[in-house]
Amino acid sequence: MPDCDYCGDHFADEEAYLDHLADAHEGELGAIDRRRVDDRVGSGEADGVPTGPLVLGGVLLFAVAVVAYVLLGTGGGSGGAAVNGIAVAQTPGAVTGSAHGHGFANVTIAGERVDFSRPEYQRPREFAAFHFEGGDGRVWHKHADGVTLEYAMATLDIGVTADSVTFQGTTYSDSDPGTNVSVTVDGESVDPASYELSGASDENPSAGDRIRIVVQTEA
Known part of the structure; x- marks a missing residue:
């Protein structure tokens, strides 16, 4: 029956004594x-189940989950991200001089065409991969x-x-009564998350x- 050298309490066995040291005298131990306490805690025997393998298994499961998220959860490509607080499934590759293309864009919300010539849409330095520039609101780069x-x-x-648009804090969905949402490229409906x-x-x-x-919305 060991006695505690720090407080004088008595214990039925060595294991109980070491548990007491870990709980009551953590900062006083020589x-x-x-x-001895580290060896006891490291053995991890609680109700006969070793915790060491459980901890290792948890670490391995966490690592597998991270890998699965990177490979599957981001939609491929360069991986997902948030842009202006909007979640996107894929971000573009590195900006290079070899990729330089242009096209036209028309976004009309409830009868009002979005004017991409406005300063808030002319952000080539912030978004080098895709932007409008030079005060031109028709041609994208x-x-x-x-x-x-x-x-x-x-x-x-x-x-x-494919069937909704969120603009200035309002989400318009094709499933909403009186609302029609059309998202097309060259006249064809596309999945915005995957269409490059x-x-x-x-x-x-x-x-x-x-x-x-x-x-389009009903007045």
């Missing part, structure tokens, strides 16, 4: 007692591969899916993708 329609619109603070924009030379931007997003 080197020898510290090693892209300087990277893998620019999806979803990402492009997010740089303009517009959230878009194709651009043309600056001498002939009309040959690039024509983005048209229209939200």
Whole structure:
């Protein structure tokens, strides 16, 4: 029956004594007692189940979850991110001089066309991969591969899916009564999360993708 050298309490066995040291005298232990307590805690025997393997298993499961998220949860490509607070499934690759394309864009919300010539939409330094510039609100520029329609619109603070548009804090859904949402490129419906924009030379931007997003609502 060991006695505690720190407080004089009595204990039925060595294991109970070491548990007491760990709980009551953590900051007082000498080197020898510290090693004995560490050995006891490190053995991890609680109700006959070793905790060491459980901890290792938890670490391994966490690592697998992280890898699965990176490989599967981001939608591939360069991985997902938030742009202007809008979640996008794929971000473009590195901005390079070899990728330089142009096209036209028309986004009309409840009868009002969004004016991309306004300063808040002219942000080429902040969003080099996709932007409007030079005060031109019709021709878009892209300087990277893998620019999806979803990402492009997010740089303009517009959230878009195949059947919904979020603009200035309001989400318009095709399923809402009296609301019609159309998201097309060159007249064809597309999935903004996966559709990658194709651009043309600056001498002939009309040959690039024509983005048209229209939200119609009943008055």
